[in-house]
Amino acid sequence: MKTDTEDDFRSFVTSRWPRMVRTAYLLTGHHQDAEDLVQTALVKAYTRWSRVRESQDPDAYVWRIMINTNIDRLRRLRLREWLTHFLPDTAGPDSTDQLAERGVVLAALRQLPPRQRATVVLRYLEDRSESEVAALLGTHVGTVRSQTAKALARLRRELPAMTAAGQP
Structure with missing residues (x-):
């Protein structure tokens, strides 16, 4: 170069x-x-x-x-070794409750299929528009909407159950 x-x-x-x-x-x-x-x-x-x-x-x-x-x-991921349940490291001071809440959200995100996870992360955590997400994923805006709706429905179902069960 x-x-x-x-x-x-x-x-x-x-x-x-x-x-x-x-x-x-x-x-x-x-x-x-x-x-x-x-x-x-x-x-x-x-x-x-x-x-x-x-x-x-x-x-x-x-x-x-x-x-x-x-x-x-x-x-390609076939077998994954999980040594411990973890709370993510943080750059700033977080309370234990915030760390636990973040851990539950991350665990719920890991349960989503890759396409749904990508749409949720890009739409809500990266704050991108539906058209931007569609362009990034190489799909249509309608597909982004349906994948996001399915992902949010699944998160709404699983997050309360995970919180009640004391996960992550």
Whole structure:
């Protein structure tokens, strides 16, 4: 890669890294998996950087790579070792109740199928419009609406039961 192109890619990565890791964490539920997912997506973007840079929306291009990479990762996932039930690390001071609540929400998100999880994360946690989510997922707005409705219905059913059972 030429120096100016590489500098452009570095500035892209530097400015988007925190948000991408946060989104990846919400998609995967684990910090290590999130960082791996973002790194894999950025490697793919790097190899196609000239095409990414020339696209109408480079952010959407890279986010779509990340979402598709996560879906591929989940398809290949056969056996997963879970050592402990965990509460996520936080950057700031959180009360135990907030950590427990966050843990329940993350556990409920992990129960959703990958497409539904992606629509909920992108719509409500990334605050993207239905048309943006449809473009990122390569689908129609109606599909985003139906996937989101199904996911929210499932979360409404499962969150109270998980809270009552004392999960995560």
